[in-house]
Amino acid sequence: MAKLIQRPKGTQDVIPSTAYKWHTVEHIVSDAAARFGFKEIRTPVFEDTGLYVRSVGDTSDVVTKEMYTVSSKGDATFTLRPEGTAGAVRAMLENGVMNEGFPQKIYYIMACYRHEKPQAGRLREFHQFGIEMFGTQSPYADAEIILLAKSVLDDCGLKNIELNLNSIGCPECRAKYHAALKEYFASKKDELCDTCLERLDKNPMRILDCKSPICSKIAEGAPKILDYLCEDCANHFESLKKILTSYGIEYKINPKIVRGLDYYTRTVFEFVSTDIGAQGTVCGGGRYDGLVSELGGQPTPALGFGMGLERLILTMEKQGCDFIAPKTCDIYLVSMGADAQAKCAALAASLREEGYSAEFDLVGRGLKPQMRYADKIGAKFVCVLGSSELETGNVKIKNMRTGEQTDATLAKFNESFEALYINEVLAIDNDLAGDIASLL
């Protein structure tokens, strides 16, 4: 036997037995997006490296050490997308979609790539549900995307997801705040850890985040961004808080939320779960009013979020949430002998044309193993075909849930099966049907 090749570090296979979990969240997510009027966009897995350097920021960790960059045959270098926003904005501009009127609302479900050391809830290839909205400054828009994220989490059945909220202001108020921060931390220079000393120059807000006990102690006494917001930013934040409260959405003001992607302005938020380990941020996002012009478009206010699908599924599993059960076989056709197998194949084909999931034996098993197999794959009905059925044209269709057998003929097989099937589905979905009826 040749040696097995393993999957690359930090990647995950979705095998058939777990694919339904992905179908569930993909369905929930795109359904919620549609209810809020967001349209899907799909962009390339790789982009010109410069796109990320300009948008995500050349001091960010993502750009400085986590990108998968390849040089192409020409002179350009390409990078596997580390996040979705930059590519989405680029595509909106390049295709002139921004000119179609505001607000523009888009969503995507995509794989992203970052070269990090994997751990619980953190992969090198991970999947993100993201939404972006362009062309509105209104705090209602900020509230809208938070509400959308909340709807998704609720639809997933999740509990105990905390919303952390902050405002990091616009470039003007942030500059003042940075100056104040630098002054404060510079006075405690001797006590700060090495990494924080570096941060002092480049991005002093990061010190607020430091896990070192000494630094975080110092950070407690540091100036707060919220005290430095300009009038417009402060008003915006106040309005947002009022709207959220009127929606009944609970939130916690957390001045430590800073966001590692440089393009954020004003509103930043995170939905955090405590159930999945250290990487608890299920959804993170905010406003980035400067990004569109940074990427060469007309100055356009914008905002959005990214939601980690692996983390979402992880949290759902941890909390025992329901996933949509995978579709199982409607009817399994058991065959005995070559002639019967040929007939089963033909029957399966005609049932499939009518939209049913029909299967028959493909490996040459005996009657009993075929019955076992039918049971294992969750077949709702089974029909056995042998020489006597082929001769007489009379068959029995067995309901696997009740064990009940019903007479039918090969000539009118599909009609008989359809009647049985409708009955059975009604019986199984009785409760569910009630739920749906009450919703409508």
Next chain:
RNA sequence: GUGGGUAUAGCGUAGUUGGUUAACGCGUUAGAUUGUGGUUCUAAAGACCGUCGGUUCGAGUCCGACUAUCCACCCCA
């Protein structure tokens, strides 16, 4: 990039102070009198015990290195 844990069949585990053909459960395949699944019973297949090296008469068991994986830091979804 820096720490710590783990590594035995497809999956989950046991393997006693180093001692013969590495055990069990689930799963898989098949059988339990003539053509009907789930429960039960029986049997079979399936592992160079992560890799390489060392200690020893003898290593799944002890030591070392490497690799993989998990968790944490960092950062983020």
